[in-house]
Amino acid sequence: MPDSLNHIFSEPANLATAWSAFFTNELYRCGLRHAVISPGSRSTPLTLAMAAHPHIQTHVVLDERSAGFMALGIGKASGRPAALICTSGTAVANYYPAVVEARMSGVPLLVLSADRPPALRQVGANQAIRQQGIFGSYTVFEHDAGEPVARTEDFRRLEILAGQAWNSSIHHGGPAQVNFPFRKPLEPTAAFRDYLPGHYTESLEARTEPLTRSAPVQWRPPAAVFQTIARSRRPVIIAGTLPAHCLLPEILDMLSDEGIPLLCEAGASSGRQTGEAYITGFNAFLRSASVRDRLQPDLIIQIGPGPSGKGLEHYLREYRDIPRLHFQSNVLWAEPSLGSSITVQVPANAELVRVPLTKYIPEGWLRDWQETSREYLAQRDTGLQAASVLRDGDVHAVVAASLTAPETVMISNSFPARDADLFAMPAFGRHTVFMNRGASGIDGITSTAAGLSLAGSQPVTLLTGDLAFLHDLTALLAAPALQQVSLRILVINNQGGQIFRMLPVYEPSDWYTRLFETPQHVDFAALGKGFGVQTSEVTTASQLQVALEQPRKNGIEIIICHTHPDESMHQRRDLWNAWN
Template identity: 35%
Template sequence: MNPSTALARVLVDELARCGLAEAVVAPGSRSTPLALALVAHPEIRVHVRIDERSASFLALGLARASRRTVALVCTSGTAAANFHPAVLEADQSRIPLLLLTADRPPELRGTGANQTIDQIELYGTAVRFFTEVGVPEPVPGAVDYWRSLACRAWAASIMDRPGPVHLNLAFRDPLVPDDSEAGQEWPEPLAGRANSRAWIERPAPPQEPAPMELPPVERGVIVCGDGDYDPLPYLALAAETGWPLLAEPTSNARRGDAASSYRQLLAVPGFVARHEPELVVSVGRPGLSRQLLAYLRRASRHVVVGDPRSFDDPVRTATDVVPAVTAPRDATPHSDWSASWWAAETAARAATDALLDEEEALSEPRLARDLAGQLPNGSLLFAGSSMPVRDLDAAMEARCGIRIIGNRGVSGIDGTVSTAAGAALAHQRDGGGCGYALLGDLALLHDQNGLVIGPEEPRPDLAIVVVNNDGGGIFSGLEQAGHPDFERVFGTPHGVSMERVAAMADLPYTRLEWATDLPKILLGEGMRIIEVRTGRVDSAALRRRLQDTVTRAVSG
């Protein structure tokens, strides 16, 4: 076989031995050897997308939900550049991706050859490992090099700090297999090790170091920020100590007795003054609300649970960084501190629900609360950046049985539809239930191509619930709202109905107006769009009323 085909087949075979099960391909000519090798492999499910940005975020969603490395393939030129936003998100969110970018051979670079850019270290420090693989040649040692490189790249994507890895592969013509070359001999066998073993096998990671025993303080707080970690130890810590658990939605720790109204409580100056913490224990990346970040600054001691080489401390208040924690000896869940927090939480929750239930027409906060509360057990919910995830943070009640994820690494608007689709595909392949996405209108418009899926491609069961307030709703609650040019520069009205978007992609469409209709709307199958129309000004006013209502409830 020709050298380009040999490299692609060997590389794909070795990656499958390492554990590769999913790959996303954006079509192109120079990447032909990789695309054909992937679709021919029986153990790899391949997804094809016509848009590289959508393809990259689809891979991101697949990897995020499955917690396994996903391969991503493109041709040379700007195709590889379109991967960059997803690479940045994978870097910050520690999601394993394997970027296989095809390239022109060295003799065509810098010559004005078509579709050629400098792809060497294209993604800079955002990747864990980069290699310019080199032009394949039928020389001794080539197969050993390709197989060992595949194992190194795989390990770099998942070990220590998971993240993206980049292999740049230069292919010379011919790019397609030629039957007449079937008898061409190589100086060494192309096959891998016997019994489907990987070229390099690695031992299991070492045991985790001993956890730190926390000091015996009464006024402790547990903060669970965004991240893919086991929330159970922190729920147990809260149960043993009585310390309030402040859990962002994508921490998946908002269960049991977690304080679901902390966002509003921490915006009440009197409450914060009465609840100065002695100790904060945080895990994941907190940062969804200014109130929570400000509260982190008030503790004299801040214990961060994470890797000492790479941990999240956005306000730089960490005093200790440890791999795990345990409750203090003789900890008790009953104290004046816990009683005070729980009384405030109960009052705030009741005030929130009473206000949101005043009208049957769906407001944005009520939609977030009811959607999260009514999803069937086993569901996956993707929360869009900007207001959807913040409305979940403000209104969602504590519950078990669902998994919530979002692109919180760099919190971009990019690729949200594609990420949600990829996450739903992986979730359902692993036996999970239906997928749901709560997005804003601009996020959907920004990734309309994510709705375009070919007839032969795997399709997720994914209900995309779109809040259409004709623009950028998050800015209506910020300082920019008073500027005379606000509507044009920040509001960005577009006048597009989501029904038109659904028609473009040939998807079922429903408009949802009343809260009582939500349960039956959620029962559909396949990929579909559910539109909820709201007003940006009215939504901002409701959020202010919600805060005022909670303030009165806990200040009386």
């Protein structure tokens, strides 16, 4: 500990906050810019240290589950982990869903959990649970910081720990947890609290670089990859939802000008998916065995996780013994079709060395895909013009047509993730699209969108279902803190979990409706207004179009889209069945 700071230990109450401040400042040197704080007592030292930093934005979120997903959204938008701070006990357990999603979708995240000291563990002390290793295999790094000790060597080790957690989260693409046991007293003196901002400034003037940092890495695809592609005559490129800040979207972009059919779901969109090789409607027409037979590949180039649509699922399973190159980042294994593949492991944080590709692909191969795609679009447009009531697909189509300037689009799981491919592509390809497709839950959707709006530079549009919206209702508690960003939420109220109508369990009956579709009889407009959020309702496509033409304002805006569930299913089935 530098002699100039020895005076802070004349008061024992300052030690825990000083410990937290050194950790916080080293995280700032690493690149931390956002902290999401769940209020609590045991985390007081971490909270005060983070809030006092002049260059870190702090966001206070009451519900820990919502806070976790907000931090996830910040990581998605920025490519940098946000710090999550909570007290001890079940508070940290409520981060679990966001931690799972971060790990399975390759998003950096830092969990800084306050804890009781070892003397209060396993003895029945209040609000004490087993927090070390609480997230199991879903963290890429986990460590207990130990109790604060007023020695120079211990403070230096703490700064090294900050770098370890940060670099692990960035380079392995996932969540890191550091557990902080604190004894009482937890609150520093008022004089020390006032001293903290100046301490940060002085410390950063003395040293701007972190103690541990990684040298820039350049990654070049192996030569064998290009040799394999060059030998192919009927290759296809398939991409599901991709993390925005890694090499996978760049690899997709590198291959997009090569005349290879690109079957990219909406979640792969990074704002550049506009070339003639991008195919629309594949998740509809690839449901047909005859179409799959006509479009049989001799090489599948898969980028990132497996897709979510049935068409591509059938295609990958049917041709799982066709040679496959699978570009994967440092996330969990992502090959549900059990295909035979050559895995190309891509580092999570590196610079891509672009290599020209020498190949010969007959022009007719891409043309066959394009003609099938044009036929699909003609059928879709005919169906969209035949609307007598508002349907789920109409909402996606109207929203996609309304986005003229670049925007960030967040799409919920369940039917919205599939309807985006059916009804909103290729328009969504001009925008950056995010989905939580790691574990594909409906939890935390609105909170993730809020995080995207906090860390991004564009307006955010969220398409979500009624159940997903209600599941994450506490996200609206953050509305007062989101007055400087623009977040428009479109709630597709189709009266419950309509996706179960695709499953064998479906039959028109009271027990099915009660147990599976679970329609919620809620006044959505009153809910929004109760949170102080501007809320409107639409029941037709023309009403929705008018609502979307209104100038965007800062803050949260909710548009409730009341859609007809039966007609929405007919709309989808018409597209699916047109190819049989």
